Amino acid sequence: EAQVTQNPRYLITVTGKKLTVTCSQNMNHEYMSWYRQDPGLGLRQIYYSMNVEVTDKGDVPEGYKVSRKEKRNFPLILESPSPNQTSLYFCASSPLTGTRTDTQYFGPGTRLTVL
Amino acid sequence: DQQVKQNSPSLSVQEGRISILNCDYTNSMFDYFLWYKKYPAEGPTFLISISSIKDKNEDGRFTVFLNKSAKHLSLHIVPSQPGDSAVYFCAASAPRQGAQKLVFGQGTRLTINP
Numbered sequence: 001e002a003q004v005t006q007n008p009r010y011l012i013t014v015t016g017k018k019l020t021v022t023c024s025q026n027m028n029h030e031y032m033s034w035y036r037q038d039p040g041l042g043l044r045q046i047y048y049s050m051n052v053e054v055t056d057k058g059d060v061p062e063g064y065k066v067s068r069k070e071k072r073n074f075p076l077i078l079e080s081p082s083p084n085q086t087s088l089y090f091c092a093s094s095p096l097t098g099t100r101t102d103t104q105y106f107g108p109g110t111r112l113t114v115l
Numbered sequence: 116d117q118q119v120k121q122n123s124p125s126l127s128v129q130e131g132r133i134s135i136l137n138c139d140y141t142n143s144m145f146d147y148f149l150w151y152k153k154y155p156a157e158g159p160t161f162l163i164s165i166s167s168i169k170d171k172n173e174d175g176r177f178t179v180f181l182n183k184s185a186k187h188l189s190l191h192i193v194p195s196q197p198g199d200s201a202v203y204f205c206a207a208s209a210p211r212q213g214a215q216k217l218v219f220g221q222g223t224r225l226t227i228n229p
Contacts, residue, residue: 031215033215035219040221041117041221042119042121042204042220042221042222043159043204043206043217045216048215048216092158096215102215104215105158105161106158106159107158108157109156109157109158
């Protein structure tokens with residue numbers, strides 16, 4: 001089954017304790033991205049990657065890191081989480097065929113609470 | 116600065132009637148628009164899209180209308196079914212940024228009442 005998986009699905013942590021949220025896709029997509037969803041703000045892009053070893057900032061990258069060492073994986077790293085990073089996080093992937101119709105496929109989400 | 120706005124946080128519609136979800140945008144460079152649907156505890160899934168060269172796109176019960184002069188698009192669902200109850204996100208992209216760079220609205224929670 002074609003899918004994007006994220007782990008963990010739920011996480012409660014404390015300020016300053018480093019954490020990683022994993023994202024994996026089995027569709028051989030070049031493009032991967034991380035979003036956060038907050039009430040009243042919709043989904044905002046954190047980081048994206050066009051291919052292995054190619055990453056770039058989205059609209060709200062502060063406090064986050066990513067890496068793309070393998071095509072299928074795109075982990076999101078919070079080196080020193082703070083309460084304002086409490087949010088619902090989504091990973092997404094998409095092919096890069098060069099057409100405007102490339103659809104993004106989203107993972108199920110990770111609900112993160114930073115105390 | 117919210118470039119894509121969905122001003123109705125929620126909408127309640129009776130089963131069988133038409134649901135109309137609205138979306139406004141401010142960036143005139145946007146030329147491709149999408150609607151995503153999200154159920155609780157799941158990620159958003161693509162529903163329907165429209166290019167700025169069109170003013171209407173239809174897929175079964177779902178139709179998206181685009182009014183470029185008003186910078187407004189709407190999603191019509193006819194007839195509405197209980198399974199349509201979800202949060203709907205409008206999204207837009209600009210040509211230079213590619214299809215993958217999406218700017219999302221805040222979402223509208225649609226509830227279909229039996």
